[in-house]
Amino acid sequence: MYPVEHSSARLVLREIGIDDVDAVHAIYGDPEATAHLSFEPRTRDQVGQIIARSMVSATTEPRDEYCLAITERESSRLIGYARLALDPHQPKAATMGGALHPxxxxxxxxxxxxxxxLGLAFDDLGLHRVWAARAPLNTASHKTLLRAGLQEEGRIRQHVLVHGAWRDSITYSILEDEWKGAADGGR
Ligand SMILES: CC(C)(COP(=O)(O)OP(=O)(O)OC[C@H]1O[C@@H](n2cnc3c(N)ncnc32)[C@H](O)[C@@H]1OP(=O)(O)O)[C@@H](O)C(=O)NCCC(=O)NCCS
Structure with missing residues (x-):
């Protein structure tokens, strides 16, 4: 599915492009924004390479990765980066992640x-399960995932090697029927 563009009341998620490198680097190069992520702040070159790879994967069939710019609907300003990636070894499952500018x-x-x-995953792509992982100290992510309807599942021990040390991840998921049930309940 390409190109993807989805909006909510205040946001538009659209395909990422090479003109977005500086705005994404303002997030992924920032120590505060990346403090709980699985990598250290990226250089501008690294961000450029990631975006170039994302643009290739966006038009590869079958598409297994959706790297999208989060923009404010009114200003069109890029304020974040979001990713939904199909799990390579599980059917109809995907992981999601992303970051917003502080x-x-x-x-x-x-x-x-x-x-x-989640609308992209369940309504458009017909997936069955979406999951996400956060750092144990990432309270903002914990609250955001719960508020969006995911359930906490458990802990992956020593999942990530970052800042020279192993770090656990806490995982969350939501299933297709839970998403549809929330919609029927007036989401
Ligand atoms: C995680 C992140 C996306 C949350 O985005 P956000 O727009 O600030 O979140 P929201 O405004 O939708 O808030 C959702 C909930 O989280 C809470 N929250 C947000 N930031 C918080 C913080 N720093 N500390 C405690 N709670 C926080 C809000 O109060 C709200 O809780 P409520 O449901 O009880 O009202 C954002 O902090 C971010 O981009 N962080 C850096 C990257 C990152 O951690 N990504 C997630 C990787 S798993």
């Missing part, structure tokens, strides 16, 4: 973004 945290955009990604 200047727009706590405005409800994180919850809104997860809602858009």
């Amino acid at each position: 200047s727009v945290w706590r405005l409800g955009y994180g919850t809104e973004t997860v809602g858009i990604l």
Whole structure:
């Protein structure tokens, strides 16, 4: 499915492009925004390479990765990066992740973004299960995932090697019928 563009009340998620490198680097090069992520702050070159790879994977069939720019609907400003990637070894399952620029945290955009990604996953792609993982200290992610309707599942021990040390991940998921039930209940 290409190109993807989905909106909510205040956000538009659209395909990422090479013109987005500086705005994405402002997030993925920032120590605060990446403090709980699975990698250290990226250089501008690294961000450019990631975006170039994302653009190739966007038009590869079958498509297994959706790397999307999170933009504000009114200003069109890029304020975040979101990714939904099909699991290579599980049928109809995907993992999601992403980050927002610290200047727009706590405005409800994180919850809104997860809602858009779940709509893409379940309504458009017909998936069965979507999951996400966060660092144990990432309280913002914990609250956002719960608020968006995911359930906490468990802990993957020493899942990530970052800043020279192994780190656990806490995982969350939502299933197709839970998403549809939330829709029937007036989401
Ligand atoms: C995680 C992130 C996407 C949340 O986005 P956000 O737009 O700030 O979240 P929302 O405004 O939708 O808030 C959702 C909930 O999280 C809470 N929250 C947000 N930031 C918080 C923080 N720093 N500390 C505690 N709670 C926080 C909100 O109060 C809200 O809780 P509520 O349901 O009880 O009202 C954002 O903090 C971010 O981009 N962080 C850096 C990257 C990252 O951690 N990505 C997730 C990887 S798993």
